[in-house]
Amino acid sequence: MSRRFTWCALLLLLGLASRGWLLADDARESKEKLRVLIIDGQNNHDWRAMTPFMKKLFEKSGRFTVDVSTNVRKGDKLPEGWMSVPFPPDLEKYDVLVSNYNGASWPDKLNKQLEERLETGKIGLVIIHAANNSFGGWKEYNRMIGMGWRDKNYGDRLLLDESGKAVRIPKGQGDSTGHRDTRPFQVVVRDGDHPVTKGMPREWLHARDELYDNLRGPIENVHVLATAYSKGTKVHEPMIFTVSFGKGRVFHTPMGHSMGGDITALRCVGFITTMLRGTEWAATGKVTLPVPENFPGPDKASSVPTK
Numbered sequence: 001m002s003r004r005f006t007w008c009a010l011l012l013l014l015g016l017a018s019r020g021w022l023l024a025d026d027a028r029e030s031k032e033k034l035r036v037l038i039i040d041g042q043n044n045h046d047w048r049a050m051t052p053f054m055k056k057l058f059e060k061s062g063r064f065t066v067d068v069s070t071n072v073r074k075g076d077k078l079p080e081g082w083m084s085v086p087f088p089p090d091l092e093k094y095d096v097l098v099s100n101y102n103g104a105s106w107p108d109k110l111n112k113q114l115e116e117r118l119e120t121g122k123i124g125l126v127i128i129h130a131a132n133n134s135f136g137g138w139k140e141y142n143r144m145i146g147m148g149w150r151d152k153n154y155g156d157r158l159l160l161d162e163s164g165k166a167v168r169i170p171k172g173q174g175d176s177t178g179h180r181d182t183r184p185f186q187v188v189v190r191d192g193d194h195p196v197t198k199g200m201p202r203e204w205l206h207a208r209d210e211l212y213d214n215l216r217g218p219i220e221n222v223h224v225l226a227t228a229y230s231k232g233t234k235v236h237e238p239m240i241f242t243v244s245f246g247k248g249r250v251f252h253t254p255m256g257h258s259m260g261g262d263i264t265a266l267r268c269v270g271f272i273t274t275m276l277r278g279t280e281w282a283a284t285g286k287v288t289l290p291v292p293e294n295f296p297g298p299d300k301a302s303s304v305p306t307k
């Protein structure tokens with residue numbers, strides 16, 4: 001084989017390879033549907049009511065396809081008619097993982113796959129409410145979620161003072177995570193230029209929810225998009241934030257409480273819009289889904305029916 005021929009062949013291969021990459025990227029950024037995986041099956045919240053509602057919202061947006069992988073406790077049965085892909089799932093098949101899970105450890109293989117794929121930007125991660133209670137002993141998970149429901153000695157905490165300045169409180173100081181205020185509350189957008197919050201009113205009324213406070217963790221590469229004032233802690237607590245994990249994007253909201261079939265918090269149009277746009281952003285880094293007309297205002301709540 002001549003040297004020139006070898007070079008030509010090499011260039012041709014490189015060309016094809018780069019075209020392949022471009023095509024893959026284009027597909028993710030285009031209107032082609034993004035593949036969501038929801039993991040649930042163990043949670044101190046009503047995952048049986050939450051997941052089907054979330055799945056329906058994702059699908060109705062026209063932007064996502066959804067698989068659910070349900071890891072029930074030994075002895076627990078899947079609800080009748082429940083559709084689940086086998087657990088542990090293969091993350092290669094998905095653009096974004098939405099965790100609705102707060103329970104026993106996942107197999108090491110799944111943890112490693114999530115770490116690797118997130119780090120290299122091949123998958124996004126979305127954390128809803130009690131998903132941030134999970135996996136206190138999984139170091140990389142705590143880096144991914146930025147901060148979660150933990151003891152005060154576990155890590156630092158972040159609050160916003162009256163002027164809107166972020167203040168970091170060292171571990172050991174203050175309280176452990178809790179929800180010292182449960183009611184409809186105003187969400188205050190702190191970065192209105194981020195794709196997820198762009199177009200939202202600066203303040204909007206969220207439906208009744210647990211207002212998580214004192215989230216604790218390593219808080220590396222955390223960007224706070226919105227906060228809410230807790231009457232329990234008398235400061236603004238992070239309510240919507242992102243975390244960079246290597247090349248990967250994590251979208252995290254502690255909103256979304258549910259219990260005994262009551263999914264009031266999830267029915268809020270503000271929550272729904274936040275979840276859908278946050279998931280799209282975690283998968284692609286961009287947001288095409290609009291802020292809907294019926295989005296809540298500063299004093300005006302807005303909710304959709306359960307069905």
Ligand code: ZN
Nearest residue numbers: 045210257258
């Ligand atoms: Zn809760």
